[in-house]
Amino acid sequence: xxxxxxxxxxxxxxMTNKKSLKCEQHMGHRAMYWYKQKAKKPPELMFVYSxxxxxxxxxxxxxFSPECPNSSLLNLHLHALQPEDSALYLCASxxxxxxxxxxxxxxxxxxxxxx
Amino acid sequence: KxxxxxxxxxxxxxxxxxxxxxxxxxxxxxxxxxxxxxxxxKGLTSLLLIQSSQREQTSxxxxxxxxxxxxxxxxxxAASQPGDSATYLCAVRQDTDKxxxxxxxxxxxxx
Numbered sequence: 159x160x161x162x163x164x165x166x167x168x169x170x171x172x173m174t175n176k177k178s179l180k181c182e183q184h185m186g187h188r189a190m191y192w193y194k195q196k197a198k199k200p201p202e203l204m205f206v207y208s209x210x211x212x213x214x215x216x217x218x219x220x221x222f223s224p225e226c227p228n229s230s231l232l233n234l235h236l237h238a239l240q241p242e243d244s245a246l247y248l249c250a251s252x253x254x255x256x257x258x259x260x261x262x263x264x265x266x267x268x269x270x271x272x273x
Numbered sequence: 274k275x276x277x278x279x280x281x282x283x284x285x286x287x288x289x290x291x292x293x294x295x296x297x298x299x300x301x302x303x304x305x306x307x308x309x310x311x312x313x314x315k316g317l318t319s320l321l322l323i324q325s326s327q328r329e330q331t332s333x334x335x336x337x338x339x340x341x342x343x344x345x346x347x348x349x350x351a352a353s354q355p356g357d358s359a360t361y362l363c364a365v366r367q368d369t370d371k372x373x374x375x376x377x378x379x380x381x382x383x384x
Contacts, residue, residue: 248317264317
């Protein structure tokens with residue numbers, strides 16, 4: 159099974175709301191990723207968790223807060239977002255450092271609209 | 274800084290044609306290169322992964338080649354079908370746990 163699941167599929171939130179995106183994989187992967195994708199653009203890396211520790215933060219604003227409660231779950235907590243944060247948020251996973259071939263598997267994404 | 278570009282940006286072809294999508298990267302020090310397909314508003318589906326030591330990979334009607342020294346990869350699609358219509362993205366992995374994506378090629382195959 160090479161499935162990464164994401165919930166919710168769609169999310170509309172106001173600028174004062176707090177919400178969370180969830181990602182789950184059961185492939186035994188030890189690296190998990192959050193990407194942001196704007197329309198007609200390639201995905202941009204936001205965060206990488208390796209063995210449940212944050213290993214890469216691509217200078218993402220603090221209104222985005224990632225969390226990795228265990229090796230199968232990845233959350234992205236959202237607070238005080240701006241309309242320009244509206245995008246498709248993609249989660250991915252891979253086997254992790256030291257375990258090639260490092261193929262990344264992506265979930266279906268959450269379409270976020272900030273009003 | 275690694276830069277990945279894809280040519281053409283968009284392509285519209287009749288069903289049955291054989292296609293070549295191009296991907297170029299500026300830094301040849303890559304670990305692997307991955308080709309993805311993305312349908313509108315959906316996630317990415319991994320098509321093929323080529324390790325830096327490999328020259329090509331094949332899956333069904335798809336064949337991807339890699340020339341690391343010249344910084345190029347091609348995705349060959351044989352006998353294209355309307356169901357192949359999507360955006361195709363290439364991405365390179367270097368020594369950090371990051372994928373750097375190309376700009377994408379939007380493919381439309383019409384009946």
